[in-house]
Amino acid sequence: MDAIVKNFPVLEDVSGRPTQREAEEAVRVLLRWAGDDPTREGLKDTPARVAKSYRELFGGYDLVPEDVLGTTFEEVAGYDDMVLVKDIQFFSHCEHHMVPIIGKAHIAYMPNGRVLGLSKIARVVDIYARRLQTQETMTAQIAKAIDETLAPRGVAVMIEAEHMCMAMRGVQKQGSTTLTTTFTGSFQTEPAEQARFMTMLRGFK
Ligand SMILES: Nc1nc2c(ncn2[C@@H]2O[C@H](COP(=O)(O)OP(=O)(O)OP(=O)(O)O)[C@@H](O)[C@H]2O)c(=O)[nH]1
Numbered sequence: 548m549d550a551i552v553k554n555f556p557v558l559e560d561v562s563g564r565p566t567q568r569e570a571e572e573a574v575r576v577l578l579r580w581a582g583d584d585p586t587r588e589g590l591k592d593t594p595a596r597v598a599k600s601y602r603e604l605f606g607g608y609d610l611v612p613e614d615v616l617g618t619t620f621e622e623v624a625g626y627d628d629m630v631l632v633k634d635i636q637f638f639s640h641c642e643h644h645m646v647p648i649i650g651k652a653h654i655a656y657m658p659n660g661r662v663l664g665l666s667k668i669a670r671v672v673d674i675y676a677r678r679l680q681t682q683e684t685m686t687a688q689i690a691k692a693i694d695e696t697l698a699p700r701g702v703a704v705m706i707e708a709e710h711m712c713m714a715m716r717g718v719q720k721q722g723s724t725t726l727t728t729t730f731t732g733s734f735q736t737e738p739a740e741q742a743r744f745m746t747m748l749r750g751f752k
Pocket residue numbers: 641642643680681682683710712713716717718
């Protein structure tokens with residue numbers, strides 16, 4: 548695997564979680580930090596809602612890719628060419644500002660006798676998207692998870708995303724897209740396979 552994975556180890560568990568009560572109190576503090584009054588009628592239930600919503604938006608911390616990548620099929624009539632699932636939409640949050648990253652993942656692999664249930668590829672994207680992320684980390688983590696669980700001949704992951712921390716605040720550049728890729732196995736060693744991945748991705752829009 549490439550250097551990025553070594554630099555960004557996979558985070559599978561977060562221990563020492565605060566209680567729901569503590570989480571709600573933290574939201575009240577942030578509401579006051581924003582300049583509002585957490586005791587006013589409209590914000591009364593907001594801390595509880597935010598705490599609940601965090602469990603969903605960051606639900607990826609409770610999941611491991613091995614659990615969803617278990618469904619594989621061997622009876623595919625000898626099919627051994629590229630499988631590409633493209634335009635998998637996701638919402639994540641950047642680890643620097645905790646604001647949304649909105650994007651699409653394109654994932655291909657070269658089977659080695661077994662193919663994955665297609666929905667499982669999208670589930671792996673969600674496991675990593677529903678954590679605090681950088682786009683580079685997420686790209687490498689998805690490739691690593693599929694590579695290690697399925698042991699295919701190669702994996703290619705491309706992510707294209709817009710970072711709201713660059714659009715809504717800070718430098719305030721709307722509409723820019725960041726592209727990241729990770730290639731393993733034959734996608735890394737054979738430029739022709741990488742090129743075919745790009746052609747399949749871009750050729751049939
Ligand atoms: N490489 C990378 N950078 C990211 C990602 N998401 C956000 N960033 C960047 O993280 C950087 C954090 O920079 P800092 O200077 O520490 O924080 P800041 O003062 O809020 O920076 P500005 O966004 O420029 O206002 C910014 O340049 C963001 O654009 C990501 O997925 N990958």
